[in-house]
Amino acid sequence: MNETRYIKPRPGEFLMHNSVAWLTKHGMSLLGSRVLYVRGRKSGELRSNPVNLLTYQGEQYLVAPRGVTQWVRNLRAAGEGELRVGRRVQRFEPAELADDDKPAVLREYLKRWKWEVGMFFDGVDASATDEKLREIAPGYPIFRITTVK
Numbered sequence: 001m002n003e004t005r006y007i008k009p010r011p012g013e014f015l016m017h018n019s020v021a022w023l024t025k026h027g028m029s030l031l032g033s034r035v036l037y038v039r040g041r042k043s044g045e046l047r048s049n050p051v052n053l054l055t056y057q058g059e060q061y062l063v064a065p066r067g068v069t070q071w072v073r074n075l076r077a078a079g080e081g082e083l084r085v086g087r088r089v090q091r092f093e094p095a096e097l098a099d100d101d102k103p104a105v106l107r108e109y110l111k112r113w114k115w116e117v118g119m120f121f122d123g124v125d126a127s128a129t130d131e132k133l134r135e136i137a138p139g140y141p142i143f144r145i146t147t148v149k
Contacts, residue, residue, distance in 0.1 A: 041077035
């Protein structure tokens, strides 16, 4: 698996993407959805993208099922971001996980959202072995987030 993996959205996917973002911006989280706000690494402008916030073993994680997306690149560069649902804002600092630390988080993510993101995992699901999840791990950036005041 390639750590520069990126799956570009298909034209019809923007409708779903925009619908989830609109609902979340208006205070209706869909199964953990948040709107991620992060500064653009080139423009410096605030960018937004709907994401699924995973809570696992008392920690919070952002997983990039499409790979190294623009939000991933921007978050790496900015070193901070915000997650919003309606008017609630959670400011955070990200810590990117090493590939060996990803299998349990990927498994939990797939248990929760396979119905939504399974197409980006090439048939791998929550029942995969740790070895298989470790094999695909480089293609899926994962950030543990720490809330800051």
